[in-house]
Amino acid sequence: MKQSQRQIKVVLDRKGDPVSFAWSNRREVVVEIVDKWWEGGRWWAGEREMIVYRLLTRRGSLYEVHFRSGEGTWWLARVFD
Secondary structure (H helix, E strand, O other): EEEEEEEEEEEEOOOEEEEEEEEOOEEEEEEEEEEEEEEEOHHOOOOOOOOEEEEEEEEEEEEEEEEOOOOEEEEEEEEOO
16 A cells, blocks of 8 residues: 555546546546545644545556545545555
8 A cells, every 4th residue: 555645636426426536647537436434634733524535446446535625625645556
């Protein structure tokens, strides 16, 4: 597993879930949302809630991406080998 904190661009479906994302000149197509959960963030540090996704891509890779709702930004958090 590799940890990363890169901001990424995400394409969403009508429900607001990721269907693809881009990072480091790569585009990954999501074939399955393996898991999805909400985390409250460190309120004492001013962090807001975020939604965490575990995504399986067409290439067979597993990624963890975070949507930081307070900022409206998406981040690549982990790449599972």
